[in-house]
Amino acid sequence: MAEKAQVRAEAARLLNLFEAQGASVVETPILQPAETLLDLYGEDVRARAYVTSDPLMGEAMLRPDFTVPVVQMHMAQGAEPARYAYAGEVFRKQEEDPHRPPEYFQVGYEVFEREDPAAADAEVFALFHDTLVPEGLRPATGDLGLLMAAVAGLSTTERRKGALMRHLWRPRRFRALLDRFAGRTPQPEGREALLSGDPFAKVDAPFIGLRSKGEVEDRIEALREDFAADPIPAGEVSLLADLLSLRETLSNVCEHLRDIAVDLPSIGPAVERFASRNKALEARGVDISVIDFEGSFGRTSLEYYDGFVFGFSDPTRHTMPPVATGGRYDALTRVLGQGREIPAVGGVIRPELLLDVREGQA
Amino acid sequence: MSVKLGVPSKGRLMEKTFDWFSERGVTLTRTGSDREYAGAVAGIDGVELVLLSAGEIPRELAAGRIHLGVTGSDLVREKLGLWEEKVRALEPMGFGHADLIIAVPKAWVDCTTLDDLDAIAAAFRRHHGFRLRIATKYHRLIRDYLRDNGVADYQLVDSQGATEGTVKNETAEAIADITSTGETLRANHLKILSGGPVHRSQATLFKSRNAAWGKEERDTLAALKARLQLEN
Numbered sequence A: 001m002a003e004k005a006q007v008r009a010e011a012a013r014l015l016n017l018f019e020a021q022g023a024s025v026v027e028t029p030i031l032q033p034a035e036t037l038l039d040l041y042g043e044d045v046r047a048r049a050y051v052t053s054d055p056l057m058g059e060a061m062l063r064p065d066f067t068v069p070v071v072q073m074h075m076a077q078g079a080e081p082a083r084y085a086y087a088g089e090v091f092r093k094q095e096e097d098p099h100r101p102p103e104y105f106q107v108g109y110e111v112f113e114r115e116d117p118a119a120a121d122a123e124v125f126a127l128f129h130d131t132l133v134p135e136g137l138r139p140a141t142g143d144l145g146l147l148m149a150a151v152a153g154l155s156t157t158e159r160r161k162g163a164l165m166r167h168l169w170r171p172r173r174f175r176a177l178l179d180r181f182a183g184r185t186p187q188p189e190g191r192e193a194l195l196s197g198d199p200f201a202k203v204d205a206p207f208i209g210l211r212s213k214g215e216v217e218d219r220i221e222a223l224r225e226d227f228a229a230d231p232i233p234a235g236e237v238s239l240l241a242d243l244l245s246l247r248e249t250l251s252n253v254c255e256h257l258r259d260i261a262v263d264l265p266s267i268g269p270a271v272e273r274f275a276s277r278n279k280a281l282e283a284r285g286v287d288i289s290v291i292d293f294e295g296s297f298g299r300t301s302l303e304y305y306d307g308f309v310f311g312f313s314d315p316t317r318h319t320m321p322p323v324a325t326g327g328r329y330d331a332l333t334r335v336l337g338q339g340r341e342i343p344a345v346g347g348v349i350r351p352e353l354l355l356d357v358r359e360g361q362a
Numbered sequence B: 001m002s003v004k005l006g007v008p009s010k011g012r013l014m015e016k017t018f019d020w021f022s023e024r025g026v027t028l029t030r031t032g033s034d035r036e037y038a039g040a041v042a043g044i045d046g047v048e049l050v051l052l053s054a055g056e057i058p059r060e061l062a063a064g065r066i067h068l069g070v071t072g073s074d075l076v077r078e079k080l081g082l083w084e085e086k087v088r089a090l091e092p093m094g095f096g097h098a099d100l101i102i103a104v105p106k107a108w109v110d111c112t113t114l115d116d117l118d119a120i121a122a123a124f125r126r127h128h129g130f131r132l133r134i135a136t137k138y139h140r141l142i143r144d145y146l147r148d149n150g151v152a153d154y155q156l157v158d159s160q161g162a163t164e165g166t167v168k169n170e171t172a173e174a175i176a177d178i179t180s181t182g183e184t185l186r187a188n189h190l191k192i193l194s195g196g197p198v199h200r201s202q203a204t205l206f207k208s209r210n211a212a213w214g215k216e217e218r219d220t221l222a223a224l225k226a227r228l229q230l231e232n
Helices: A004-020 A034-041 A043-048 A067-077 A117-135 A144-152 A158-166 A171-181 A191-196 A213-228 A234-245 A250-263 A265-283 A330-336 A351-361 B011-023 B054-063 B073-079 B114-128 B139-148 B183-187 B215-228
Strands: A031-033 A051-054 A058-062 A082-091 A103-112 A138-143 A247-249 A292-294 A308-313 A324-328 A344-349 B003-008 B027-031 B038-042 B047-052 B068-072 B087-092 B098-105 B132-136 B154-158 B174-179 B190-192 B199-201 B203-208
Touching (some): A034 A058, A034 A067, A043 B154, A067 A082, A067 A103, A144 A158, A144 A234, A158 A171, A158 A213, A191 A213, A234 A250, A247 A250, A308 A344, B003 B011, B003 B215, B011 B027, B011 B203, B054 B068, B054 B073, B054 B087, B073 B087, B073 B203, B098 B114, B132 B139, B139 B154
Parallel strands (some): A138 A292
Antiparallel strands (some): A051 A058, A082 A103, A138 A308, A324 A344, B098 B190, B098 B199
């Protein structure tokens, strides 16, 4: 394992590289107010981040990543378009694996750009590609935008689409919901009786707590609507499965996507965005015929990526986390922008892992 | 060096532990005054009794300051990350049964499963502007369980006691706690979600993997296990 001074030097080298691309170097505080992060990620982040308390700021977190504070900073004061670079430590609890370090460096590059998202995607990817592929790392890519467009195009109720969209990043849950909406799993016991008669007939308990009787009635109404809705057609379910199981090179997958789009026209615009990104990548000199695409890639990371996603890993070391990850997160800027939004894409490299990779090759 | 055996220092858990050992020919007693936490062991040589709060026994086992300890399996799982690397369960002792469960108001007729809880949490967050609160002191166990089951849009709020009252007091919408009979839940107009408990706990004899196990201690443990008729 590399010495901290070496890691710091490598981080500085990468930061210089990013700065040379025209990015402004930014700093963010290590202590972040916990509320924003908790509201975004919920309990999952509490399990991963160090939470502490400050007598004045209340609950605070040791920075678990840079993206959120950098987006907040940009939304508060940034001019457009903007390119930012940063380097520093992030802190993550490693309850499951004591061999992974709880604090490590990240060097990041983020682009906030409205005009040409395909070009911005390609700019970020090409920068990481040109930095990391010569080190022996292998890229993998995905596109959550395709998946979201596919869900939005299913012939079913808005509620069901909303539920699927909400669990896009939780593959097991997504699968279970899809099975239920496709009529493949039975309704929970007692559900039919609840929906047919007076739902409160057998209850002698008072309404306690903040959730009101009206809210329970609203949900019963939603359940009735769901009960009456037709199952999602089997054909659409299998198209979604096709999309999720795609494993192809970037250049080959485009044709497959166009085939799927014939039967699932809702993904058409996302497929065209995919194609123009491929063109933009080629214009940057990236050989898209050797870069992998996986339909499910990016579904298990923290739930803010909503378009193009990528990672770079050492193909000879399967237990090592990815050396670099990144992607597009337009929706995050909407959530943090309080009414404003801007398309954004970026990524981070872990310099310590990069040094480990080099050491392994020596 | 003697083998240090950590046992809950008071209440039914202590009495039941003493009974369990005495039925197997090992007599544990408290010595000195009622208030003094000192104890003696008869029926086997080389074992020293350490009286501790049940909640502290997992930590002491993990630190290796005691060799053996009696505590709830729920507490070991809650308090120790990667617990299996720090302690080994020698024997479930057949008392101190309690289920860790998630409960919601009985009036929530639309909530019987975790699926329901997840859908309700989503609607609750939209409606109230914050995540549905679950009061508990079992943060790790509940968080892992809800994550494995794909429940989102909730938050855990800490409650170290009187947890069943938090819903009525509007400091939480649901609770996660241990229950043995469910009596307190019913009295507070709460019901348990279907699908089985999060964890079925009972008092268990644990062995520390981090304590100093020299030849003498290993011999004493072998003799103790023979006396207690433990196989594993």
